[in-house]
Amino acid sequence: MPEAANTAACDGRTDSPQPAPETLDGPDLGPDPDAVTVENGGCNDLVHHKPGQERPEEKEMVDAVASAVGAVSDSIPAVQICVRVRPMLQWEKAEGYEASAMELKEGINGTVALKEDGRHRHFGFNAVIGGDRTQQEVWEMSRLDAVVRKVALGFHATVFAYGQTGTGKTHTMEGFTYEHHCGIAPTMAAARPRVKAKATPAEQLGIVPRAVVALFDRVEAIKAEKDVAAPATSAPESFAPATSASSFSSTSSCVVRLSFLQIYNEKIFDLLNPSSTVSQREAGGRGEEFSGLRLRWDAARRHFFVENLFQYECSSAEEALQHYQQGIQNKQVASTTMNVASSRSHTLLVLTLLRREGDEEGNRTPGRQGRQGQGRPCQEVISQLSLVDLAGSERSIAGVSGRDAGKSTTRFQEAVNVNQSLFVLRRVITALSKREATGRNEIVHVPYRESKLTSLLQNSLGGNSYLVMFACVAPSERQDDENLSTLQYASQAACIRNQPVVNLDPKDQLIQQLEARLAVAHEYLRRTLQVAELPEDLLEEERRAAGAPRRPRPRLKAKAAPKKRTAHGQAAQEHDGAHAQAAQAAPATGTGQSRSARAKTWTGLEQRWGFQDEPRDPVGERKQKNQETASESSRESSKSTTKPVKRMSGREASSATSTLSRVVQGAAQKSPSCDDWPFAVRSKKSETKGQELFAAVDAMMRGYDGPKPSPRKPKPRPASLPPVVPEVSASQWPPKPPKESPAASAQSSETALDGMAGSKCSCCGSDRPPQTDAEAEKGAVSMEDALQLQKALDVQRRLEEELLAAHGRIQNLEVQQTKLSGEQAMMQNLQSENTELQRRLEVFYKAMEFEADERDAHPTEQQDLTPKGVVPPSPEIEAVASIRQKIEKFHSQLVLEAVTLRNEVARLKKKKWIIKAVLDNGGEHERQAIVEEVAQLRSKREFDGSTAT
Numbered sequence: 017m018p019e020a021a022n023t024a025a026c027d028g029r030t031d032s033p034q035p036a037p038e039t040l041d042g043p044d045l046g047p048d049p050d051a052v053t054v055e056n057g058g059c060n061d062l063v064h065h066k067p068g069q070e071r072p073e074e075k076e077m078v079d080a081v082a083s084a085v086g087a088v089s090d091s092i093p094a095v096q097i098c099v100r101v102r103p104m105l106q107w108e109k110a111e112g113y114e115a116s117a118m119e120l121k122e123g124i125n126g127t128v129a130l131k132e133d134g135r136h137r138h139f140g141f142n143a144v145i146g147g148d149r150t151q152q153e154v155w156e157m158s159r160l161d162a163v164v165r166k167v168a169l170g171f172h173a174t175v176f177a178y179g180q181t182g183t184g185k186t187h188t189m190e191g192f193t194y195e196h197h198c199g200i201a202p203t204m205a206a207a208r209p210r211v212k213a214k215a216t217p218a219e220q221l222g223i224v225p226r227a228v229v230a231l232f233d234r235v236e237a238i239k240a241e242k243d244v245a246a247p248a249t250s251a252p253e254s255f256a257p258a259t260s261a262s263s264f265s266s267t268s269s270c271v272v273r274l275s276f277l278q279i280y281n282e283k284i285f286d287l288l289n290p291s292s293t294v295s296q297r298e299a300g301g302r303g304e305e306f307s308g309l310r311l312r313w314d315a316a317r318r319h320f321f322v323e324n325l326f327q328y329e330c331s332s333a334e335e336a337l338q339h340y341q342q343g344i345q346n347k348q349v350a351s352t353t354m355n356v357a358s359s360r361s362h363t364l365l366v367l368t369l370l371r372r373e374g375d376e377e378g379n380r381t382p383g384r385q386g387r388q389g390q391g392r393p394c395q396e397v398i399s400q401l402s403l404v405d406l407a408g409s410e411r412s413i414a415g416v417s418g419r420d421a422g423k424s425t426t427r428f429q430e431a432v433n434v435n436q437s438l439f440v441l442r443r444v445i446t447a448l449s450k451r452e453a454t455g456r457n458e459i460v461h462v463p464y465r466e467s468k469l470t471s472l473l474q475n476s477l478g479g480n481s482y483l484v485m486f487a488c489v490a491p492s493e494r495q496d497d498e499n500l501s502t503l504q505y506a507s508q509a510a511c512i513r514n515q516p517v518v519n520l521d522p523k524d525q526l527i528q529q530l531e532a533r534l535a536v537a538h539e540y541l542r543r544t545l546q547v548a549e550l551p552e553d554l555l556e557e558e559r560r561a562a563g564a565p566r567r568p569r570p571r572l573k574a575k576a577a578p579k580k581r582t583a584h585g586q587a588a589q590e591h592d593g594a595h596a597q598a599a600q601a602a603p604a605t606g607t608g609q610s611r612s613a614r615a616k617t618w619t620g621l622e623q624r625w626g627f628q629d630e631p632r633d634p635v636g637e638r639k640q641k642n643q644e645t646a647s648e649s650s651r652e653s654s655k656s657t658t659k660p661v662k663r664m665s666g667r668e669a670s671s672a673t674s675t676l677s678r679v680v681q682g683a684a685q686k687s688p689s690c691d692d693w694p695f696a697v698r699s700k701k702s703e704t705k706g707q708e709l710f711a712a713v714d715a716m717m718r719g720y721d722g723p724k725p726s727p728r729k730p731k732p733r734p735a736s737l738p739p740v741v742p743e744v745s746a747s748q749w750p751p752k753p754p755k756e757s758p759a760a761s762a763q764s765s766e767t768a769l770d771g772m773a774g775s776k777c778s779c780c781g782s783d784r785p786p787q788t789d790a791e792a793e794k795g796a797v798s799m800e801d802a803l804q805l806q807k808a809l810d811v812q813r814r815l816e817e818e819l820l821a822a823h824g825r826i827q828n829l830e831v832q833q834t835k836l837s838g839e840q841a842m843m844q845n846l847q848s849e850n851t852e853l854q855r856r857l858e859v860f861y862k863a864m865e866f867e868a869d870e871r872d873a874h875p876t877e878q879q880d881l882t883p884k885g886v887v888p889p890s891p892e893i894e895a896v897a898s899i900r901q902k903i904e905k906f907h908s909q910l911v912l913e914a915v916t917l918r919n920e921v922a923r924l925k926k927k928k929w930i931i932k933a934v935l936d937n938g939g940e941h942e943r944q945a946i947v948e949e950v951a952q953l954r955s956k957r958e959f960d961g962s963t964a965t
């Protein structure tokens with residue numbers, strides 16, 4: 017079965033009988049990114065994709081957009097898996113724990129070999145770190161300096177530690193000393209251990225404090241205009257120009273914010289908000305249950321975030337570390353049978369680096385130049401470094417009674433929650449590795465939303481973030497089973513494929529994408545028209561849309577000095593000149609207004625047809641056209657110094673406009689950010705900017721349209737008169753699509769044009785002077801072109817309409833999505849309300865039961881309460897009353913039982929589903945753990961039942 021084969025390949029392990037095989041599990045991620053050895057079903061081949069190497073499926077435009085927005089290729093892999101084996105602890109030695117038979121080949125690209133059922137399993141990882149390595153060596157071997165550097169460049173990165181309880185995750189991440197580290201065997205009876213952060217020697221500090229310091233070093237370097245960006249060699253570092261020292265100006269800013277939370281019993285607590293910590297909540301005394309901070313979905317950035325989470329802006333590493341230490345004090349820690357200071361929650365420290373270039377007013381950074389020599393508006397890059405210390409998975413706690421029974425229940429509850437969220441994490445890892453192995457992105461469901469932890473880590477696992485995973489392993493033989501499970505999941509995690517990108521603000525990303533698309537469209541036009549430079553009017557329109565001042569246009573020589581003036585041309589000039597004077601004399605009249613409007617239209621037409629001239633009224637334009645037509649041959653022969661602008665044929669124009677529309681439309685469909693537009697564009701200024709850019713593209717798309725025949729009723733034209741260029745009034749623009757066939761359309765348009773041409777003036781109705789034959793011939797050619805261009809225009813208009821409709825559909829979808837998320841939130845609320853109600857119902861029934869018991873226990877007291885003088889009830893009545901009481905009691909008991917059973921059934925159904933999923937995935941360990949858990953639940957229920965009876 018191919019799927020199974022693939023899965024096994026990506027499972028990252030190779031089982032083989034002794035002697036040990038040469039093939040290693042896991043990815044071979046050597047320091048040379050170009051040297052790829054794919055032993056794991058193609059894991060991480062993205063990481064090794066050679067910079068500049070073209071993927072066959074990538075198209076030209078996608079390449080251009082990607083290079084502008086930024087993809088990544090660097091010497092550090094996007095996903096790194098490091099295995100750390102802790103040394104044997106004092107108490108373990110004292111208890112006589114045997115060392116594991118695990119074989120390590122330490123170092124970068126090291127291996128771990130573990131025996132199972134007489135067979136060796138070999139795993140390969142990016143780094144294998146032995147028990148005697150210092151924290152500094154761990155930092156260096158996991159190349160975290162480079163990861164922090166990436167964060168400074170605008171990428172997200174996540175570092176997390178995974179492993180069984182007591183394997184050294186917290187030691188790796190925090191490194192702080194805890195009380196009770198006195199070499200005694202851990203016990204659940206011990207008091208809550210306290211962290212002694214200040215007393216921790218510097219060399220023992222873990223990854224979090226080191227990362228904080230390293231990040232602030234980078235920030236200082238940025239501020240001091242030192243080297244931040246790697247030499248801007250490749251496109252992926254496309255943000256490098258913005259981050260390079262030269263571009264960092266007084267209008268740039270760099271801010272670090274810190275937040276710290278814990279997920280305890282599947283609830284989110286803010287470790288930096290005193291009123292939100294677990295202990296504060298417990299001491300609050302109001303008795304209400306805290307449901308934890310809420311997760312929300314940010315549609316623009318496409319990630320989950322925690323609502324109302326405190327974020328502290330830190331100006332130095334010391335300040336950030338102070339917050340961190342304060343948060344650590346609030347973390348849930350307890351002594352268990354496996355670890356004296358066991359983290360009972362998952363903690364997430366998030367350092368957000370916000371880099372802004374340019375100020376809010378839109379002042380541009382001098383060093384930053386746009387594509388056409390213009391500055392760019394304010395740009396924002398937000399990158400996050402997430403440092404996660406997971407709580408450890410553990411086998412259920414059993415055999416605790418007496419004084420520690422309460423603690424046991426709490427620990428048990430915690431362990432169940434931790435196991436459950438880790439179980440979801442493992443399912444996410446398995447699904448992602450399966451997805452990479454099969455390459456069926458759509459089919460494999462990744463259950464991110466099934467736990468808060470995986471929801472928050474969505475971008476880190478299979479997303480756009482760098483990822484470093486520390487798989488922590490214990491050195492004793494007793495934990496070999498758990499170690500094997502950890503190594504298997506670590507190996508699967510190596511198959512996850514992340515695609516780090518610079519996290520530009522969505523609006524900036526949109527601008528970059530639009531610019532890239534514009535560049536592609538320009539290039540396409542240049543190639544299609546076979547010109548070195550695009551027509552000036554296009555660029556001018558684009559500049560205008562971008563807010564740049566209008567450039568003076570050069571006048572054509574032909575207009576300034578026509579060599580030959582025909583009698584007709586002269587007559588026409590005089591005629592039109594008279595009209596121009598009349599228009600000047602009465603600018604407010606309707607004639608003057610329509611003329612200026614027409615002049616505008618004609619200007620556009622003239623420009624689109626390749627004449628570069630100042631706006632004129634239509635008559636003037638026609639006059640110039642006639643002059644130019646007349647002097648064309650002489651201009652050519654005299655090799656005019658005026659820059660030649662290639663005139664498009666109708667076919668070329670049609671093809672250019674439709675292809676341009678296709679390119680832009682295709683780009684809009686390709687880009688997710690564009691889909692979000694205009695929702696993603698928050699800043700008003702940037703929104704305007706985005707619209708302007710769209711307008712520029714739109715203007716380009718409208719760039720080559722020809723004149724339109726007048727809708728005036730055609731008059732029969734004397735056969736002796738040659739055809740001339742028609743007049744078009746502003747109210748008749750844009751032209752309507754022709755309904756008849758192209759041939760018929762050409763015929764009828766020509767007839768119409770012929771009919772109106774030259775016979776009467778559109779303004780005054782006076783007779784027009786006739787044209788010469790040469791002018792008439794030129795005019796006829798222009799008409800053909802005009803008709804073809806009109807067709808092109810129709811195609812373009814249709815495409816535009818489709819584009820608009822697509823945008824409308826996207827907007828509708830967005831609205832629906834928003835509605836759906838609202839409904840989802842409502843459902844969640846209802847569910848929590850339902851749970852709350854059920855809980856209250858249980859309490860109520862218990863209270864009823866208690867009351868009934870009380871009544872049963874003290875029947876005489878009730879008799880004593882009978883007022884004197886009142887005749888005591890007869891034995892029959894008493895018997896009936898007691899039976900009624902019993903019935904009531906039974907009834908309430910039954911109701912209670914029914915509720916409990918219903919809950920139990922629901923829980924068991926859930927468990928059944930989980931077990932099914934586990935069995936499907938072949939997770940032997942989970943199956944065992946769940947069976948144990950179910951047994952525990954059952955025994956607990958039995959115990960509760962026996963206590964109750």
Ligand SMILES: Nc1ncnc2c1ncn2[C@@H]1O[C@H](COP(=O)(O)OP(=O)(O)OP(=O)(O)O)[C@@H](O)[C@H]1O
Pocket residue numbers: 101102103105147179180181182183184185186187188197355356357358359360406407408409488
């Ligand atoms: N590399 C190491 N060198 C020395 N001691 C270590 C090392 N790693 C872990 N330890 C010690 O092992 C014990 C357990 O470590 P730690 O608390 O970090 O485990 P953990 O995986 O975080 O456990 P939990 O999941 O229960 O929180 C601690 O006493 C710690 O000091």
